[in-house]
Amino acid sequence: xxxxxxxxxxxxxxxxxxxxxxxxxxxxxxxxxxxxxxxxxxxxxxxxxxxxxxxxxxxxxxxxxxxxxxxxxxxxxxxxxxxxxxxxxxxxxxxxxxxxxxxxxxxxxxxxxxxxxxxxxxxxxxxxxxxxxxxxxxxxxxxxxxxxxxxxxxxxxxxxxxxxxxxxxxxxxxxxxxxxxxxxxxxxxxxxxxxxxxxxxxxxxxxxxxxxxxxxxxxxxxxxxxxxxxxxxxxxxxxxxxxxxxxxxxxxxxxxxxxxxxxxxxxxxxxxxxxx
Numbered sequence: 001x002x003x004x005x006x007x008x009x010x011x012x013x014x015x016x017x018x019x020x021x022x023x024x025x026x027x028x029x030x031x032x033x034x035x036x037x038x039x040x041x042x043x044x045x046x047x048x049x050x051x052x053x054x055x056x057x058x059x060x061x062x063x064x065x066x067x068x069x070x071x072x073x074x075x076x077x078x079x080x081x082x083x084x085x086x087x088x089x090x091x092x093x094x095x096x097x098x099x100x101x102x103x104x105x106x107x108x109x110x111x112x113x114x115x116x117x118x119x120x121x122x123x124x125x126x127x128x129x130x131x132x133x134x135x136x137x138x139x140x141x142x143x144x145x146x147x148x149x150x151x152x153x154x155x156x157x158x159x160x161x162x163x164x165x166x167x168x169x170x171x172x173x174x175x176x177x178x179x180x181x182x183x184x185x186x187x188x189x190x191x192x193x194x195x196x197x198x199x200x201x202x203x204x205x206x207x208x209x210x211x212x213x214x215x216x217x218x219x220x221x222x223x224x225x226x227x228x229x230x231x232x233x234x235x236x237x238x239x240x241x242x243x244x245x246x247x248x249x250x251x252x253x254x255x256x257x258x259x260x261x262x263x264x265x266x267x268x269x270x271x272x273x274x275x276x
Contacts, residue, residue: 172213
């Protein structure tokens with residue numbers, strides 16, 4: 001893996017180079033093993049939280065972990081194109097627009113003991129800006145090469161805060177062109193529903209049940225690239241004990257094994273249908 005500046009990463013994308021890199025500020029990673037008609041994103045995978053913020057933060061490490069999406073990058077690790085955040089959403093949220101990316105409070109609890117200095121905000125917002133510069137370059141290249149493409153926007157959610165039965169998988173579609181891509185969404189939903197999981201976990205999947213797909217990653221790509229479908233794909237945290245902070249690696253592995261084939265199968269069907 002290389003350590004590269006944002007400009008160097010963009011140059012490699014523009015040159016159609018294959019590479020794996022971490023940004024030189026260690027805020028995100030990108031891997032391109034091959035230029036294909038689909039990509040995977042895991043914007044909330046990161047847990048880093050820079051030390052100058054520690055004393056001022058009222059949320060514990062566990063509270064931050066609880067709201068992050070651990071292992072979402074691991075679930076799609078074998079695919080040719082992956083971009084993933086390394087920093088915690090509690091520093092800045094890549095799935096929110098710049099003006100709302102830095103929390104004042106989080107899930108009903110004040111985040112900062114004292115108001116965050118503007119210089120610290122700007123340091124975080126620069127990382128947010130850099131990430132989306134790379135996303136824009138990447139999607140520009142993929143649409144240039146293939147005409148159409150699909151992005152699997154991987155997330156997870158905490159199911160124990162719901163007082164009703166919730167699906168293993170939720171697809172958020174309120175901000176995509178459902179008239180054009182509705183069949184592709186339904187195909188993805190039906191594939192996820194067939195996933196075999198260990199420990200007696202039954203894989204169910206619904207559309208706009210727990211979340212509606214209002215994230216900035218999806219909106220940014222959808223608004224800037226009219227021939228790209230972004231599938232906001234949320235897995236219920238059946239792959240960990242969210243109350244005791246214990247990961248279930250056998251479940252993570254089972255999800256990864258299924259997505260290894262299902263993502264490509266779905267992406268190929270999408271491309272065959274829409275490439276003309």
